[in-house]
Amino acid sequence: VMLTEGFDGINWDPVTRTFSLTHQYLDDNPTATPLDTFAIDVTVTDDDTGVATDSITVDVRNEDPVVVLADVSAVFENGSATLNGTFTDDSILDPHRLTIEWDDPNNPLDSVFDVLALFEMDPMTGILSPVLMVGDVFMPLTAGDTTQLIITSIDTSSGTVGFQVTHQYLDDGIAGVAAPGANGTLSDTSIIRVIVEDDDMGLGQSTTTVNVLNLDPVIDTLSVLPASINESESVTLSGSFSDVGAQDFHSIEIRWGDGLVDGEGGALTFTQDFSGSGSFSATHTYADNDTLNPDDPIRDNLYSIEVTITDDDGGQFTRIFVLEVLNVNPVLNPIAQADAEDVNSGGETSVTITFSDIGTDELNIWVDWGDIRDLGDPFLPGSNPYVLETATPILGAGTFTITLTHTYLGPPNPLSPAADIEIFVVIVDDDFNFAAAGGQVDGPLTTQPIVDPGRSDFQMVTISNSGTGTTPIRIDTTPQVPRLVFPSRAENMLFFQVSTSTEGLLQRVDLRAATGEAKATNESYLELRVLAASGEISEGVRLKSEVLNDLPGLFRTLTDNRYAIFLVRTETNTRRLVIEFFVRNGRAIDPGDDSEGTRDRPPTDEDTQQNVNEQPVVPGDDPVTGDSLKSTALPVLPKGHSSIDRLPSHSYSGTPLIATALVMSSSYRSWARQVDRTVAAADRRKWLQLRRYRPYKRKNP
Structure with a gap:
């Protein structure tokens, strides 16, 4: 058999009789070791059946993946x-x-x-x-x-x-x-x-x-109820959250907008489970409608509530709810008359006020004492008469009672120096916008940016400016008019001789019966009656003759009402009207008087009074002789009638009615106008001198 090159994968050389063969070892099995040794056996057989053998080993190593x-x-x-x-x-x-x-x-x-x-x-x-x-x-x-x-x-x-x-x-x-x-x-x-x-x-x-x-948590729901409250009221906040990071732990922070954080001022409940979700609820009371703080730098009756959920990796989620918290105006109680002192001889007065506020506002007291006048015209009140009486604001909430004092350097109203003084008081909190009110505490509220802008109702109380005291006063009006000297007050003077059914109307008068002999059947005397608003006239009260020595003393004993003094003649059983007047705060005022009683001060100086015997007599008008005087009985006025026919002013010769008649005389009216003009023109220094001057004691003639 002839071998052919490449047969069976063998490479050989026929000259040298050499060969080579390649073989792939797919694995180093079966030892499960990193290396295995394999034996290679080679057998060569010729065509004559000759055989030759040889062997060799090969190591097969495992390769790492x-x-x-x-x-x-x-x-x-x-x-x-x-x-x-x-x-x-x-x-x-x-x-x-x-x-x-x-x-x-x-x-x-x-x-x-x-x-x-x-x-x-x-x-x-x-x-x-x-x-x-x-x-x-x-x-x-x-x-x-x-x-x-x-x-x-x-x-x-x-x-x-x-x-x-x-x-x-x-x-x-x-x-x-x-x-x-x-x-x-x-x-x-x-x-x-x-x-x-x-x-x-x-x-x-x-x-x-x-x-x-990390993934941030998410606040899924958030509610705040109610959505609008008044200051000092509470809200309830509730919500739920979730987190994809199921194993995250979470914390909550609530910034209420008033500077408080988390559960401060209320109660906070926070729950979470292992699914990454949870819920929370909290209550909070807002002591004030708008507390300035880094969380709320603007006064607008709105608080931004920030709820932040934070996981353990620093992931956060914040939701904001805007809550309306309304201001509640401070409340100033009406000022009782007993809480206001009349001006004393030193020009001093005091007023006690009570006010409250349910919010933690800063409260200020503003008062119009009535003595700020127009700079251009001192006879006109000032356009901005209120003054701040609190050096340091009072911090609410609460109820406060405070006594304010004030000293007048002169008459508040030069046109009416002895007129009553109306004092106005108002309380404002820190939400009141002065700029929106035109810079004045009594400015309009229609331009205020918030509801209940922080101003109480104005309260008014009236005090007397009589300046009466135990010290005699001399008013020097010279040279315009002669010197006027007022006598000292007569203490505990009895002005009435009889008293029957009129005690209820004349509450403060000591009505002691006169002593002595029975009155003659033919005599003349003065009688005081009350004129009711319905037109009815009270029963008469007989006046002692000494009353004419101190008419202001009589007026001080009378309650505020309308009165008339009559001349009664028992001989003819007639009454004649002498004077009709009003009494206000212990001073007599003419019904037609527009000077608030300044011209009802009767002159008593010797320079302005004539001797009784020297008084001019109006012909036919002598009350003693009765000449030219018609003796008419006092008419019974129907109910609803509001006036009495007034007699002309007279000076009666030989009777004690001279001072009374002088009160209504035209000469007295002229004198009163002169006094008013003189006092009005006095500056504050002269006014103080006028009030504090101790006049000399008059010597008996």
């Missing part, structure tokens, strides 16, 4: 990372074990898979049969591991197998702020290691990384 891993895309916590890679082994008959270390701090399990060989050889025939197919799925060998390995590609020529495995990372880093090793970062990197082992102890490995990102 080669692992290549692709980059892994970043994933969010509680998400799955997808790992793609290949391993290559020269032995297509080797099965493999693939182990994946995920470096998951919250899941320490590794994924282990047994992967079949590419082919299987029939030991009898040596025929190879494919075993591993694309798409094959292998389940993990580790208990509790839920991952799967999928064969994605096969290259039999190189023995390369592609695979894909997914793994869920529940959290980035170690979950829980209190857990050992927790780092509280927004992302963490895990190193994935893949180890491939064949059945002959060959091993190949490779690593890659995956970045696991």
Whole structure:
């Protein structure tokens, strides 16, 4: 038989009689060791049946698998990372074990898979049969591991197998702020290691990384009830949240907008479960409608409530709810007359007020004492008469009673120096916008930016400016008019001789009956009666003759009402009206008087009074002789009649009615106007001198 080159894969040289043969060892089986030795036996037989043999050994070494891993895309916590890679082994008959270390701090399990060989050889025939197919799925060998390995590609020529495995990372880093090793970062990197082992102890490995990102929690619902309240009232806040990071721990922060945080000022309830969700509720009381603080720098009756949920990795979610908190105006109680002192001889007065506020506002007291006049015309009130009486604001909430004092340097109203003084008081809180009110505390409220702008109602009280006291006063009006001297007040003077049914109307008068002899049947006397608003006239009260020595003293004993003094003649049983007047605050005022009583001060100085015997007599009007006087009985006025016919003003000769008649005389009216003009023109210094001057004591003639 002639051998042909290349026959049976043998390369030979017929000249040299040499040959070579190549053989592929698919595996180093069957010892499962890194190296196996095989014996190669060669037998040569010639055509004459000659035989020659020889042998040699060959070591077949196992080759380690080669692992290549692709980059892994970043994933969010509680998400799955997808790992793609290949391993290559020269032995297509080797099965493999693939182990994946995920470096998951919250899941320490590794994924282990047994992967079949590419082919299987029939030991009898040596025929190879494919075993591993694309798409094959292998389940993990580790208990509790839920991952799967999928064969994605096969290259039999190189023995390369592609695979894909997914793994869920529940959290980035170690979950829980209190857990050992927790780092509280927004992302963490895990190193994935893949180890491939064949059945002959060959091993190949490779690593890659995956970045696991934290996800912020989410506030799903948030409500605040009620949505609008008054200051000092409470609200209830409630809501729920969730987090994809199921193993995250959470905390809550509530910034109420008034400077308080979390559950301060109320109660906070916070719950969470292991699914990453939870709920919260809290109550809070707003002491003020608008507290200036870094969380709320604008006074607008609105608070921004910020609710922030934070997970253990620093992820946050904030929702804002705008709450309307309305201001409540301070309340100033009406000022009782007993709480206001009349101006004393030193020009001093005091007023006691009570006010309250339910909010923690800064409260200020503003008062119009009535003595701020127009700079251009002192006879006109000032355009901005209110003054601030609180050097330091009073901090609410609460009820406060405060006494305010004031000293008048002169008459508040020069046109009416002795007129009553109206004092106005108002309370404003720190929400009152002066700019919107034109810079004045009594400015309009229509331009205020908020409801209930922070101003109480105005309260008014009237005090007397009589300036009366125990010290005699001399008013020097010279040279315009002769000097006027007022006598000292007669203390405890009795002005009435009889008292019957009029005691109820004249409450403050000591009505003691006169003593002495019975009155003559032919006499004249003065009688005081009350003129009711209905037109009815009270019973008469007989006046003592001494009353004419101190008419102001009489007026001070009378309550505020309308009165008339009559001249009664018992001989003819007639009454003549002498004077009709009003009494206000212990002073007599003429019904037609527009000077608030200043001209009802009767002159008493010797320079302005004539001797009784020197008074001019109006012809025919002598009340003693009765000449030219018609004696008419006092008419009974019908109910509803509001006036009495007034007699002309007269000066009666030889009677004690001279001072009374003088009150209504035209000469007195002229004198009163002169006094008013003189006092009005006095500056404050002269006014003080006028009030404090102690006149000389008059000597008895």
